[in-house]
Structure formats: C-alpha cells, structure tokens
Amino acid sequence: MATKPRVKVPQQVKKGEVFEVKTLISHKMETGLRKDKKTGALIPRKIINKLIVKYDGREVFKADFHPAISANPYMSFFTKATKSADMEFTWVDDDGTEYKHTAKINVN
Amino acid sequence: MRYKSLTITSIFVLMAGVAGTAFTGENWGKYAAGEKRSGYTFMTPETRAMQDDDFANPAFLWVEQGQELWSKVEGEAGKSCASCHGDADKSMKGVGATYPVYAKELGKLINVEQRINQCRTERMKAKPWKYESSQLLGMTAYVKNQSRGMPVNPKIDGAAASFFERGKAFYNQRRGQLDMACMNCHVQHPGKMIRANRLSQGQPNAFPLYRLKWQKLGSLHRRFRGCNKQVRAEPYPFGSDEYVNLELYVMWRARGLPVEAPGVRM
Numbered sequence: 485m486a487t488k489p490r491v492k493v494p495q496q497v498k499k500g501e502v503f504e505v506k507t508l509i510s511h512k513m514e515t516g517l518r519k520d521k522k523t524g525a526l527i528p529r530k531i532i533n534k535l536i537v538k539y540d541g542r543e544v545f546k547a548d549f550h551p552a553i554s555a556n557p558y559m560s561f562f563t564k565a566t567k568s569a570d571m572e573f574t575w576v577d578d579d580g581t582e583y584k585h586t587a588k589i590n591v592n
Numbered sequence: 593m594r595y596k597s598l599t600i601t602s603i604f605v606l607m608a609g610v611a612g613t614a615f616t617g618e619n620w621g622k623y624a625a626g627e628k629r630s631g632y633t634f635m636t637p638e639t640r641a642m643q644d645d646d647f648a649n650p651a652f653l654w655v656e657q658g659q660e661l662w663s664k665v666e667g668e669a670g671k672s673c674a675s676c677h678g679d680a681d682k683s684m685k686g687v688g689a690t691y692p693v694y695a696k697e698l699g700k701l702i703n704v705e706q707r708i709n710q711c712r713t714e715r716m717k718a719k720p721w722k723y724e725s726s727q728l729l730g731m732t733a734y735v736k737n738q739s740r741g742m743p744v745n746p747k748i749d750g751a752a753a754s755f756f757e758r759g760k761a762f763y764n765q766r767r768g769q770l771d772m773a774c775m776n777c778h779v780q781h782p783g784k785m786i787r788a789n790r791l792s793q794g795q796p797n798a799f800p801l802y803r804l805k806w807q808k809l810g811s812l813h814r815r816f817r818g819c820n821k822q823v824r825a826e827p828y829p830f831g832s833d834e835y836v837n838l839e840l841y842v843m844w845r846a847r848g849l850p851v852e853a854p855g856v857r858m
Contacts, residue, residue: 485653485654485657485726488653490647490653492647506647506648508647508648508650508653510650510653512807513807554804554807555650555807555808556650556653556807556808558648558650560648
C-alpha cells in the first residue's frame with residue numbers, strides 16, 4: 485500500500501486550550517532484521533525515522549523512530565492553541581523521502 | 593486412543609498456568625450475545641482501544657482505499673462499483689451480516705470477496721483482484737463496514753443447508769498432526785492461554801481485521817489457514833469451497849454478535 489499520512493485535529497479550539505493531535509501513516513517499517521525467505525539475504529532497513537510537527541512555523545513536536553516501531557505507526561500528542569494557523573507534519577523516510585501533510589488549526 | 597488425549601491435555605496444561613478466567617461475569621454489552629462473545633472481549637484493553645477509535649485503527653487505511661476504488665472506473669465495460677450500486681452506505685448495508693450466500697448461477701456458496709470479484713469480471717469486464725491483495729481486502733472491509741453494528745444473521749436453510757452441513761462437519765473434524773478440530777480449541781477452551789494468545793471463541797464477525805502480528809489487514813480465510821497450520825494440518829486455498837462452507841458455519845455460530853469489520857486483534 486502506498487505511503488499516505490493521516491492527521492486528526494479538532495475542528496475548533498479555544499485560545500489557550502490544550503488539544504490532542506493524532507497522526508497515522510501507512511508504511512511497512514521494514515526493520516532490516518528480516519530475511520528474504522527464498523534467498524536468505526537480509527531485507528534492507530526502510531523505516532520512517534522521524535516525525536516533525538510545526539505549528540505556525542514553530543516546532544511543537546518531534547520524534548525519532550527506531551526499527552522496533554510497528555508498521556503503520558500511530559503517534560499522538562498534545563499542544564496548546566495559540567492562534568489560527570497551519571500545522572505542518574513531515575515524516576522522514578530512511579531513503580530520504582519526506583511525506584508531508586498540512587492541517588488547519590482554527591482558534592476562536 | 594490414549595495418546596491423542598495426552599497431546600491435547602499437555603497443550604492446555606501449558607495454558608492453564610497463565611490462564612485465569614479474568615473475563616467471566618463482565619458485562620460486554622454489544623460485544624456479547626448470550627453465551628457468545630466477540631474476539632474483542634478477549635483482547636487487552638490496549639488492543640480494544642485501537643479498535644474503538646477509527647482513527648487509531650490502522651485497518652481504516654484499507655477501508656479508505658476501498659472507498660476510493662468504489663468510484664473508480666475499471667474494465668472494458670467502463671463502469672465503477674458506484675455506477676451500478678450508488679452509495680455504498682445504502683446498497684451494501686446488510687451484506688456483511690448475511691454472507692456467504694447460495695449463488696444459484698454457480699450452484700454453491702460465495703462470500704463477499706467472491707461476490708466483489710464476480711462483479712468485476714462479469715459486470716465490469718475487469719480483472720479479478722487477488723485474494724489477500726490490498727485492493728480486495730480494502731473493498732471487502734469497506735463493504736462489510738457498511739453493516740457495522742448489525743447482528744450477524746446468515747441464511748442456512750433451503751439451498752444453503754447442505755453446504756452449511758459440510759462446514760459444520762469440517763469444524764468438528766479432527767485434523768493435522770495434533771489431531772485437533774476447531775471445536776477442541778474454540779468451543780472447549782475459550783478464555784485459556786495457548787502460548788502467547790488467549791483463546792477466544794473463534795468468531796468471524798470482525799473480519800477482515802488488522803492483526804498486530806500480521807502488521808496488516810487479513811481475511812477470514814487467512815485466519816483459517818493459520819488455525820489449520822498450527823495443528824500441523826495442510827491449509828486449504830483462499831476462497832476454496834471448503835473454507836467458504838466453513839465460513840457459513842462460523843458465521844452461523846456468531847449469529848447475534850455485531851458486525852465489527854474491520855476489527856483489531858493481537
């Protein structure tokens with residue numbers, strides 16, 4: 485399945501409120517420890533190794549991922565509503581590919 | 593046959609130590625119907641929480657794919673599923689609760705996967721999807737999800753009756769090197785530990801489901817194959833008549849439980 489990010493944020497939040505952000509990305513998270521059943525050769529590691537989240541241009545969340553993290557990694561965190569702005573998500577793949585997603589945070 | 597009961601006893605003795613019947617007496621609400629309990633009720637709170645939240649449930653990645661494919665034109669007839677069936681939430685409601693059904697034109701039972709492929713080949717003039725491909729899993733999950741919450745209620749009389757009887761016989765037939773039938777585990781020992789798994793009643797109402805062990809969505813027939821292999825019996829092919837008949841029998845066992853597709857399991 486193609487790698488595709490999903491993000492869930494509240495439709496509206498009050499200024500100063502702490503809200504939950506949920507993320508999930510479809511990815512095989514190949515650990516680099518498995519062997520090809522036919523050839524016996526190691527299957528090269530290919531995982532998402534980082535998630536970076538910026539809110540109004542400022543980094544609010546960052547995580548390093550390691551090979552023991554499951555396929556289709558789910559990550560959620562809390563942050564505080566400051567103003568209506570974009571929240572930008574970047575997942576970084578071992579092969580250098582960046583998967584991006586933007587969500588609108590509406591603060592009233 | 594003394595050695596047989598010895599084999600079986602030794603497996604369950606291993607289980608007994610860790611077992612405990614922690615779940616008896618709890619009120620499982622919609623996840624139980626009389627004595628029947630969904631596999632959900634045998635999972636840890638963490639696994640149940642994943643199923644409770646459609647966003648955290650990775651199976652919905654496949655459901656979304658199914659939804660996209662629903663209106664995608666494919667094949668020589670120039671049609672999509674939506675061209676004939678319109679909105680899936682109306683036209684597909686109930687399908688997940690009642691299949692497999694007897695198909696007159698084939699003279700046997702077919703399940704949802706096979707019905708989807710029948711529409712692709714005969715009505716869309718498109719290639720069938722492979723069993724266990726992400727497309728067929730996704731579409732099956734999408735179609736069955738339209739019946740979520742509805743009680744499982746397949747038809748076992750009339751033309752389906754003789755196939756149902758075959759499925760039932762399969763369920764109770766000992767097989768494999770360990771010489772065990774489905775019922776030896778799922779009827780006689782639910783609640784006990786078997787290696788790292790807590791045995792459930794082996795209910796089919798959440799399939800296709802996301803299994804943490806598989807790290808992806810899998811069909812009911814994949815589960816049947818796994819359960820055959822773990823008693824060291826030769827598994828049958830995906831979509832084989834034997835498994836479709838068995839599917840009707842296990843769906844009948846589950847009657848009254850809600851369709852959960854797509855569930856999450858360990």
